[in-house]
Amino acid sequence: MVIGLDFSSSIPIYRQLRNQIxxxxxxxxxxxxxxxxxxxxxxxxxxxxxxTVNKTYQQLKEEGWIAIDRRHGAVILEHFEGKPDVREKLxxxxxxxxxxxxxxxxxxxxxxxxxxxxxxxxxxATQC
Amino acid sequence: MVIGLDFSSSIPIYRQLRNQIxxxxxxxxxxxxxxxxxxxxxxxxxxxxxxTVNKTYQQLKEEGWIAIDRRHGAVILEHFEGKPDVREKLxxxxxxxxxxxxxxxxxxxxxxxxxxxxxxxxxxATQC
Amino acid sequence: MVIGLDFSSSIPIYRQLRNQIxxxxxxxxxxxxxxxxxxxxxxxxxxxxxxTVNKTYQQLKEEGWIAIDRRHGAVILEHFEGKPDVREKLxxxxxxxxxxxxxxxxxxxxxxxxxxxxxxxxxxATQC
Amino acid sequence: MVIGLDFSSSIPIYRQLRNQIxxxxxxxxxxxxxxxxxxxxxxxxxxxxxxTVNKTYQQLKEEGWIAIDRRHGAVILEHFEGKPDVREKLxxxxxxxxxxxxxxxxxxxxxxxxxxxxxxxxxxATQC
DNA sequence: GTGGTCTAGACCACG
DNA sequence: GTGGTCTAGACCACC
Numbered sequence: 001m002v003i004g005l006d007f008s009s010s011i012p013i014y015r016q017l018r019n020q021i022x023x024x025x026x027x028x029x030x031x032x033x034x035x036x037x038x039x040x041x042x043x044x045x046x047x048x049x050x051x052t053v054n055k056t057y058q059q060l061k062e063e064g065w066i067a068i069d070r071r072h073g074a075v076i077l078e079h080f081e082g083k084p085d086v087r088e089k090l091x092x093x094x095x096x097x098x099x100x101x102x103x104x105x106x107x108x109x110x111x112x113x114x115x116x117x118x119x120x121x122x123x124x125a126t127q128c
Numbered sequence: 129m130v131i132g133l134d135f136s137s138s139i140p141i142y143r144q145l146r147n148q149i150x151x152x153x154x155x156x157x158x159x160x161x162x163x164x165x166x167x168x169x170x171x172x173x174x175x176x177x178x179x180t181v182n183k184t185y186q187q188l189k190e191e192g193w194i195a196i197d198r199r200h201g202a203v204i205l206e207h208f209e210g211k212p213d214v215r216e217k218l219x220x221x222x223x224x225x226x227x228x229x230x231x232x233x234x235x236x237x238x239x240x241x242x243x244x245x246x247x248x249x250x251x252x253a254t255q256c
Numbered sequence: 257m258v259i260g261l262d263f264s265s266s267i268p269i270y271r272q273l274r275n276q277i278x279x280x281x282x283x284x285x286x287x288x289x290x291x292x293x294x295x296x297x298x299x300x301x302x303x304x305x306x307x308t309v310n311k312t313y314q315q316l317k318e319e320g321w322i323a324i325d326r327r328h329g330a331v332i333l334e335h336f337e338g339k340p341d342v343r344e345k346l347x348x349x350x351x352x353x354x355x356x357x358x359x360x361x362x363x364x365x366x367x368x369x370x371x372x373x374x375x376x377x378x379x380x381a382t383q384c
Numbered sequence: 385m386v387i388g389l390d391f392s393s394s395i396p397i398y399r400q401l402r403n404q405i406x407x408x409x410x411x412x413x414x415x416x417x418x419x420x421x422x423x424x425x426x427x428x429x430x431x432x433x434x435x436t437v438n439k440t441y442q443q444l445k446e447e448g449w450i451a452i453d454r455r456h457g458a459v460i461l462e463h464f465e466g467k468p469d470v471r472e473k474l475x476x477x478x479x480x481x482x483x484x485x486x487x488x489x490x491x492x493x494x495x496x497x498x499x500x501x502x503x504x505x506x507x508x509a510t511q512c
Numbered sequence: 513g514t515g516g517t518c519t520a521g522a523c524c525a526c527g
Numbered sequence: 528g529t530g531g532t533c534t535a536g537a538c539c540a541c542c
Binding site: 275278279281282283342343346347350351353355356357358359360362366367370371373374375378 | 403406407409410412455464470471474475477478479480481482483484485487488489490492494495496498499501502503506
């Protein structure tokens with residue numbers, strides 16, 4: 001797995017790393033039961049501080065994506081039953097990008113095509 | 129226009145304000161040609177410092193949403209044809225929320241319903 | 257003569273107007289002895305405040321470009337013998353744009369071509 | 385590097401600082417990959433407020449001269465291939481000074497000598 | 513240590 | 528009246 005980090009982004013590194021891992025799970029590059037690289041290994045690969053990786057892993061654990069086992073390190077979990085506010089959270093996250101894209105002239109159809117493309121890259125997604 | 133700011137959010141105030149204004153344009157609460165409240169006025173309304181509002185306005189100007197006329201203050205612009213990378217930006221912004229929602233069990237259909245609801249609130253959007 | 261003003265520019269209007277008039281003199285659109293429009297007329301044409309035009313004219317007078325005659329209004333002068341620091345001032349003004357253009361990859365030859373083009377538009381310039 | 389600021393100039397400090405840094409890059413005093421002093425350090429050296437330096441750095445970042453790395457602060461970038469309108473921008477910037485100098489009697493040859501002198505001070509410039 | 517944000521209050525130029 | 532700039536001093540997140 002290749003992790004792309006942008007050190008000059010305004011998004012903190014630990015958060016970028018977290019996002020990349022979640023996307024990796026979505027794409028099927030990490031399957032439930034898989035181990036994540038150890039904190040050190042990941043830190044070396046990415047050229048960042050182990051503390052930063054640690055923070056990422058703690059967050060992923062709190063969010064229910066992984067379990068951290070003293071003996072085996074971080075393991076991807078099977079079910080991601082997080083908080084039940086998926087819809088509200090999603091709506092809040094979509095509102096701004098959709099509005100901006102609309103104002104900049106993007107057609108709704110084109111928007112849906114784009115969504116389809118994203119869905120098609122997801123593991124186990126219903127193809128349309 | 130009522131601007132809702134969350135002072136305990138991790139999103140900077142100047143950015144929240146910027147987002148609220150863009151959403152306002154999307155909803156048609158601000159129409160092209162309209163004046164935005166003056167920096168001081170907006171600052172008073174929101175209970176924040178004028179410099180913070182100033183930063184927001186500068187950003188909106190750079191992004192092409194408004195022009196700051198020496199004589200009349202800030203005015204909403206007509207065309208928002210900014211950079212041609214609307215699609216790429218949108219895709220980058222959608223990737224993560226869609227992936228997360230999918231992994232948490234949200235069906236694609238439900239996702240599209242949610243998008244429709246957002247679109248239906250936009251000024252001049254094609255109703256489906 | 258058409259005056260182009262940008263009301264959202266960071267350059268004050270009175271200064272933009274001053275620059276446009278100097279450029280007009282350079283192009284030969286205003287010849288020595290010509291009258292400038294009256295303050296009112298100019299203000300109307302440009303859609304700006306007469307006070308602003310007044311400020312421009314005062315500045316042009318101080319800089320030695322025009323004379324302001326109570327009876328005839330503003331007249332373009334023949335000789336523009338300003339302060340003798342033309343070279344130093346010019347060097348200071350050229351340093352930054354040349355450096356930036358160079359750093360952005362503009363070749364020296366291209367730069368000189370561009371200068372030639374500007375010179376060729378000047379009244380009474382030696383053609384090369 | 386010595387930064388010369390004129391506190392009585394009409395050009396804002398943050399802009400003067402920005403210009404000085406770009407000139408420094410042009411002269412080779414800052415090479416790609418070099419670190420700029422930290423915001424606080426630069427502020428101390430120049431005797432100005434850190435926020436002012438911050439504004440300069442943000443502007444340099446937006447203009448593509450530097451990147452602000454979360455870990456190491458500001459770094460001079462390698463390529464300055466920004467917007468493709470270098471020529472137009474340059475022309476707009478040269479028009480006025482050339483016109484004024486011409487009207488004040490400066491010969492074209494003298495102008496070119498002056499340009500040569502500026503070019504000769506640039507890092508990696510072709511000597512003529 | 514770094515940069516990022518925000519405030520309060522001041523002063524200035526512009527129109 | 529408007530926006531633009533600057534300061535001093537504070538607090539925060541990140542690494």
